[in-house]
Amino acid sequence: MEPHAASLDPLVDAPAAADMAHAGAHLHAVSLKGEFVAMLRLGVPLAAANLLQMAVYAIDVIFVAQLGTKQLAAITLATSVYGISIFCSLGLIGAVAPMAATALGRGRHALREMRRSFRMGLWMSAFAGIFVMIVALGGEPLMHATGQDPEVANMAGDYLQILSIAAIPVVASNVLRIFVSTLDKAVIATWVTVLALVVNSFGNWVLIFGNLGAPALGLRGAALASLITGLAVLAAYIAIIQADRHMRRHYLFGRLWKPDWPRLAEIWRIGLPIAALTLAEGGLFGAAAFLTGALGALQLAAHTVALQLAALAFQVPFGFGQAATIRVGLHNGAGSHRGVHLAGIAIVTLTLGLAIVFALAMVLIPHTLLSIYIDIDDTSSAELLSIATALMLIAAGFQLFDGAQAVLAGLLRGLADTRIPFVFAVIGYWVCGFVTAWYLAFHTDLGAKGVWIGLATGLFVTSLLMGWRWHRRERLGLVTGTI
Template identity: 25%
Template structure:
């Protein structure tokens, strides 16, 4: 039985919630809630595209799905690199406010993020415009390749707009103005759905252009979001022109600092996406029923994970902000509150999905779906496994966000690579293929990978937070070349 003295990093004070705790929770929610709404708007855009393009043809739906996967991979990996600016911005803001300095301390890291987004945009567009050539060796049918070429020729140019928004979104999350990002993406989603329908199928005096029109609508929506957000922010002073001037002055040097923190984050994202891709390929060989059941569970996982991503980003801001201001105890509190909030929210989703699994399956499939009597019990098994690991998924996301606030990204990268690829994927292969558990084995593999990552990151957070707050054993705290907290043992 562990001593209660070992638990204060994860439990609130026994006397009840303090004013400091309530204030920190409000700050976390103020950053996370608008980000979650913005991500929900993006989810609506994706679902609308699937529904409308499915009406065009099966080939069009498959082609747009392939394009969406590649766009997502490139954007998410690029986002990982750009996210290296997040703790730098928050720490600079915390330091400048604590010391009563004027100016915009976040401008330096903002410049590195902007330059990174420009470079990564060029690389991403070049890859996407050659996507048919990338897919051809994998035996993709000629019809789908033709549709891919039509859609991506226009949709590829949405990526620079998406990546341009990322540095601004990071800047606003640090300055407490995430609502601007939320409003711009929500407005863009409202524009995208009718524009997609009109440009694809025609209407209101416009001719439909099929997949080419769908690609144009996608690019137009994101450029509308990017241009509207930028112009409004500059005109109202939410993003001062002076910030751009200061950002451009030292952007090349700032890019190096952003890269040092960001590349391990990008690799974590790539490892997780890679695991998902491999396990999806394994599932695709297990039959139609397995694919449908897997898609149901995967959709529910995406719904639950949407607010958790926002909580992780908010945690990075609050931990780095407090640390930059010289308040390590407050930084630890922010991380711990985030962990408890994420775990509690995911537990709620897990219980909800488990109790309402039958109703959810009928909502997604309909009562007249072929083989429903076989799909439903299999889907319920996967939902049960999903309910089991959602709490751990919330913990690993929040712990990752907290550690990024400490600029600790390389150890979490190693943990992610080992957990996903040395635990998750092998477990899924053994259970699904060797022990003939099928898609149930695949999801047990996901469970094993996420649980191992979550437990290791939780221990890492406790260790690093302990260093930040109260170094022991005669050690002193210093920072390495990347700004990460380290213990320095006395030579005596």
């Protein structure tokens, strides 16, 4: 166990403790207007960072697509293996957010408790990164075993060998992103992601095609660019934290070598259900692709295009859900029932309002949105456009439920309530959503539309269950304090 924070460096920690005491006192004076402002200040940069992160991933696809269809297929297979393991790992270290926010809201020994959580979060990022590396290195044998094209599988394996090295920096960077966001500096996450976009674009241009005298590495160049980007992002977070006098006061990297097994176990206890929930949701959408693929290449293509747009819209409520975890954790740590209540009102109102805007866009201008991926003037794309448009209308219908389940999960996470929401996710996504999708796809004439109705059903049931638990949070004893 670590000694009290003040004994580590009283000249440094005392001002930081005073800052935290001021922050805790401010939480007790919360108002609905103030909570809206706080949610926007925290949620907008996080949502922007999520959208930019999607652009970072898209850059790889755009550059690799110029190499040929087999290279594009290889990176698609590789990122599907790498992506799901990374997102599960990010769910695991996501436990740090409510733990740190609750400590900050509580005020007492906040420096010490936050430091313990973030240091062990960095330890957990190393363990999680090793898990991702193992999964990534096992990707090629899995592809061969499932009957993928041998040449494509070999290229994907080469790509994953390099990309797997980026796992620990990527997960560790997300721990530091939680740190800056908890200290109300989420805009840093936005600018660091802009840096990632620039570095990844330049790296792909140089290393894939051999520009500026570099060797033309093709698909390996794309993987190397992603590795360099991951290292650059981690270095940027460390440099920014060390350069900022308020964040430097937390002495985050001091005694990083020292284990804190009880705190590591607590991160595991809270984070494992978050990772499992991520797997349940990601698994449903992955299964939806397989179901649609069994219906034919055309329907799968329409599914892929429509899902890209739905995923883009989802990044906004996902970012606000991350903000909700921090705000609720702060209020819960301060023992403010009113603060927790107002945080819920603010985030749900904001998210549903934005979801309505996205839904209207999908209903009113579906062809404009689909033109990003489909040549709508090409007559040969008419059938693809027709199917994708129908899926967009269903996507518009589930925007409210998708946004609601994202922020409700974030709100409950702020109370460190993660196990029951995981059970709800399994019930909603798989018992209701997948079964409905399978039945409608293969036992009716709906085809891909049936799969998407199944997705909507899963999101609807999950949002209802999450909403019920949030509504009964005090009766279930999830909220601490009496204020």
